[in-house]
Amino acid sequence: MNRSHKRYVRLMLACFAATLLPILALNLQLGSLTLGNSGKVRQASAWQQATHGVTYAPTLSDTGLFKTLRLHDRLPEINGVVFGSSTALGITVAAFPPPLKVYNFAQTGHGLMAAIGEAEWLMAHKDNIKYLVIPLDWSLGFIYQDGEPAPLDLAVAATQQQTATGAVPLLDRMRDALSYPRVASLFDILKKILRAPDNGTAFRQYFLQAVSDDYRCADGSWARDFDTIYRGTCTGFRFDGSATFANNEPVKDARPLILSAAVSSSKYVINLMRRQGEPNPAMLHHLAALARQTEGKNGKLLLFMPPLLPGMEAAFLQHPQLSATLTHTKDALRAWAARENIVILDAGQSERFGCSVPEFMDEHHAFPSCYNKVFTAFWSNHARAEGGNISWPRGGLY
Numbered sequence: 001m002n003r004s005h006k007r008y009v010r011l012m013l014a015c016f017a018a019t020l021l022p023i024l025a026l027n028l029q030l031g032s033l034t035l036g037n038s039g040k041v042r043q044a045s046a047w048q049q050a051t052h053g054v055t056y057a058p059t060l061s062d063t064g065l066f067k068t069l070r071l072h073d074r075l076p077e078i079n080g081v082v083f084g085s086s087t088a089l090g091i092t093v094a095a096f097p098p099p100l101k102v103y104n105f106a107q108t109g110h111g112l113m114a115a116i117g118e119a120e121w122l123m124a125h126k127d128n129i130k131y132l133v134i135p136l137d138w139s140l141g142f143i144y145q146d147g148e149p150a151p152l153d154l155a156v157a158a159t160q161q162q163t164a165t166g167a168v169p170l171l172d173r174m175r176d177a178l179s180y181p182r183v184a185s186l187f188d189i190l191k192k193i194l195r196a197p198d199n200g201t202a203f204r205q206y207f208l209q210a211v212s213d214d215y216r217c218a219d220g221s222w223a224r225d226f227d228t229i230y231r232g233t234c235t236g237f238r239f240d241g242s243a244t245f246a247n248n249e250p251v252k253d254a255r256p257l258i259l260s261a262a263v264s265s266s267k268y269v270i271n272l273m274r275r276q277g278e279p280n281p282a283m284l285h286h287l288a289a290l291a292r293q294t295e296g297k298n299g300k301l302l303l304f305m306p307p308l309l310p311g312m313e314a315a316f317l318q319h320p321q322l323s324a325t326l327t328h329t330k331d332a333l334r335a336w337a338a339r340e341n342i343v344i345l346d347a348g349q350s351e352r353f354g355c356s357v358p359e360f361m362d363e364h365h366a367f368p369s370c371y372n373k374v375f376t377a378f379w380s381n382h383a384r385a386e387g388g389n390i391s392w393p394r395g396g397l398y
Contacts, residue, residue, distance in 0.1 A: 023186060024177050038065060040210065044226040045069035048237075053214075053222035054244055056236030059229075063107050063237075068159040070241060074103045079299070080131030081105050081122060082241070083115035085142070087306040088135050089243035090368045095375035097385035100131055104241030112142040116286045117152035123293045125154075130299025132290060135306050136279075136344065138329055139364050141271030143279045149286050185229040192232065206231065217244075245367055250358040251309065257363050258312050262319055268363070269322065277325035279332055288340045300392055302343055307350035307366040307374055310357055314349055334397040341395035343383075347374045 044057035045066055057066040071081070080102035082091050088106035096102055105118065115134050122129045136143050153159075176182060189206050196202035205213060212225040217234035225231045235247040251257065261268045291301040316322045330346070337344045347353060350360075354377075355370035366374075382398050384391040 023183060024174065040226045041066045042069065043211070044224075045073065047224055047226075048239060049073045051214075051222050051224075052239040053224060054217055054234050054236050054238055055223065056225045056227055056230060058227040065159055066237075067105055067107055067241065068154060068156060070237075071103055071105050071154070072156055074241075075126060075128070077101065078103045079128055080133065081119070081129060082133040083110070083118055084112075084135040084306075085110045085137065085140065086243070087137055087140065087364050087366070090245070090366045090371045091133070091375075092238070092242040092368050092372070093240040094368075095371055097379055097390075099385075099388045099390070102131065102133065102240070106135075106241070111140070111145060112136065112283055113145060113147065113149050114152065116149040116283060116290070118154055119290055120149070120286070121152050121154045123290060127297070130294055130297035132294055132299075132301045134287070134290075134301070134303055136303050136333065137306055137364075138272060138326065138348075139268050139306075139308060141267075141274055143283065143329070143333075144271065144274040144277075145280060145283075146275075147280075148282045181229060189228070189231070217246075242368060245361060245365075248361040248365075250367070251360045251362065252358070254309050254311055254357045254360075257309060258315050261312055261363055262315050262322065268316075272316070272322060272325055272329075277328040277332075279329060279336075284336055288336075288342065291340060291342050300343070300390070302345065303337075304345040304374075305348045306364065307347040307353070307355055307360075307370050309360045309363045310349075310351040310355055312363055314351075330397060337395045337397055339395070343392055343395060344397045345374070345378050345382075346397050350374070353377050 041057045042065075044055045047053070048055045048070065057063070078101045080096070080100050082088055082102055082104040084106040086106065086108040089104065089108075091104050091106070093102060093104075112134070119132050119134065123132075138144070193199055193202040193206065206228060210226075212231050214222055214224050215232060217223050221234075221238075223234045223236070225236070230236075230247045233246050234244055237243055260266060263269065287301065287303065294301045313326075316326050333344055336342075350366065350370055353370070353374045355366065355373055359367045359370035361367065378398065379385055382393045
């Protein structure tokens with residue numbers, strides 16, 4: 001290696017040391033406070049139970065233990081549960097009239113298979129749970145997945161055992177420290193420290209304090225963060241289990257998203273065509289059994305097709321190749337629901353309920369304001385809740 005090559009290598013090493021090494025060191029320190037620490041999850045759950053505030057427990061991408069702890073704490077005071085993936089996280093308790101008192105148990109990446117297994121466990125073990133609210137996502141392909149729903153154990157001990165982890169290997173901690181969300185969060189933290197009235201106190205709260213101080217959200221509710229990412233932004237879960245979406249920006253222009261969603265290579269088209277639009281009959285069989293169980297408790301199974309970005313589903317229904325497949329899905333669900341006397345609220349065309357583009361963070365995640373419009377229309381036009389009693393419509397697609 002000649003002298004010029006050596007100088008180049010030294011320069012590259014110096015640049016690495018001046019940029020990535022400080023980022024790595026700072027994020028490793030932040031990660032050491034929370035990564036792999038299930039104790040923080042239990043602390044977050046206990047804090048929320050005591051304060052009814054907003055909290056973020058490590059991490060938003062794996063909330064199984066946190067949601068299970070919260071569900072069990074809430075069980076004595078609820079009679080219904082919302083299941084599903086992140087597409088259902090916008091559903092708040094305000095979407096349901098008395099006598100429904102629900103907890104939103106939805107979790108990122110949780111498909112219909114998991115929701116059915118969870119609902120079956122609750123129906124078998126908790127007599128007071130008699131209302132089940134379960135999404136039927138066609139855009140994510142959950143209703144087309146092959147296989148049979150498997151039994152799940154929602155007991156706290158079982159969940160803790162499944163989520164128990166030992167020490168996180170250094171290489172994994174380094175990967176996490178250099179991931180985009182962590183790096184972006186670090187720069188945001190550094191900006192907040194520089195702008196803070198007391199830089200030293202701000203530095204201590206972020207880098208030496210595993211849990212944030214209590215603070216107020218814009219709506220006046222208390223918040224406390226048990227992770228460092230998104231700290232101070234009221235990102236996380238409310239007392240009713242719904243997500244605040246505080247770290248997400250609303251969609252500004254729906255047109256490019258809708259155009260890309262309808263191309264043959266998009267995940268939405270691939271999901272729709274997985275079974276040529278035919279829902280998995282095994283899952284429908286389990287859902288019908290759940291409906292009978294809820295009715296045996298004087299309750300109800302309410303299925304819903306989550307709202308999509310205004311104009312998106314309409315574009316699929318007008319597409320020369322995709323229209324027939326999606327129509328087949330709707331027709332199959334309509335006929336099944338009528339036969340089994342099960343109510344399905346079809347909110348796919350969210351614009352029918354008055355939802356607007358800025359009420360979405362992407363093509364398939366609706367904010368609470370849209371969900372409130374959807375359920376307000378359902379209770380006004382199809383179901384009636386009066387005097388603590390609910391009159392349900394006949395089974396079908398609404």
